[in-house]
Amino acid sequence: xxxxxxxxxxxxxxxxxxxxxxxxxxxxxxxxxxxxxxxxxxxxxxxxxxxxxxxxxxxxxxxxxxxxxxxxxxxxxxxxxxxxxxxxxxxxxxxxxxxxxxxxxxxxxxxxx
Amino acid sequence: xxxxxxxxxxxxxxxxxxxxxxxxxxxxxxxxxxxxxxxxxxxxxxxxxxxxxxxxxxxxxxxxxxxxxxxxxxxxxxxxxxxxxxxxxxxxxxxxxxxxxxxxxxxxxxxxxxxxxxxxxxxxxxxxxxxxx
Numbered sequence: 001x002x003x004x005x006x007x008x009x010x011x012x013x014x015x016x017x018x019x020x021x022x023x024x025x026x027x028x029x030x031x032x033x034x035x036x037x038x039x040x041x042x043x044x045x046x047x048x049x050x051x052x053x054x055x056x057x058x059x060x061x062x063x064x065x066x067x068x069x070x071x072x073x074x075x076x077x078x079x080x081x082x083x084x085x086x087x088x089x090x091x092x093x094x095x096x097x098x099x100x101x102x103x104x105x106x107x108x109x110x111x112x113x
Numbered sequence: 114x115x116x117x118x119x120x121x122x123x124x125x126x127x128x129x130x131x132x133x134x135x136x137x138x139x140x141x142x143x144x145x146x147x148x149x150x151x152x153x154x155x156x157x158x159x160x161x162x163x164x165x166x167x168x169x170x171x172x173x174x175x176x177x178x179x180x181x182x183x184x185x186x187x188x189x190x191x192x193x194x195x196x197x198x199x200x201x202x203x204x205x206x207x208x209x210x211x212x213x214x215x216x217x218x219x220x221x222x223x224x225x226x227x228x229x230x231x232x233x234x235x236x237x238x239x240x241x242x243x244x245x246x
Binding site for chain 2: 023
């Protein structure tokens, strides 16, 4: 599981690549949380390279999304592949953490929030 | 394919690799393999968390591709644990109210056409059927 953080000026972008399952979450959760929550800035999470999402991955995304909201900032997910999107939709994620098709739409969602 | 695993993180990883390899060679679709992987992760994680509170114990997994469906069976010798009794989490109204964890069996219900649990001779057995589409 790979994680890369990019400073977009108005927000941070975190790009995830690989399987977001129990081992994958174990590898990146501390860095993922540390790169998003303490700065308290809006964050985009690029899921286009995530090939698998299990319950553990959902837990990680919800935990960080909630913590960021507690700091009055927003996390937007974008680029989910169809199978990953299906799981996000199943757990009701689109209603509580914004989901965008691509980075441009994710930035537009942040600017309208 | 039959896998004899130990309840630990490495086994979860090697089991996933063996499952993917078997389903690829057997001609399962990408979607079917994804759904089987989702079920494998949820069921094996549940055994590690609930059936073996000590964190150790054997897990036997078998996977068959029977024409139109994959049959995934996970058995353990731990304490009785029926994952089907887990309440389906409610769809959250806000991120503050969302149930953070415990979505595993809910995802299996989404991915599978049928799930059954039996307690046989001091063993838990969960069998999941996934349509090969």
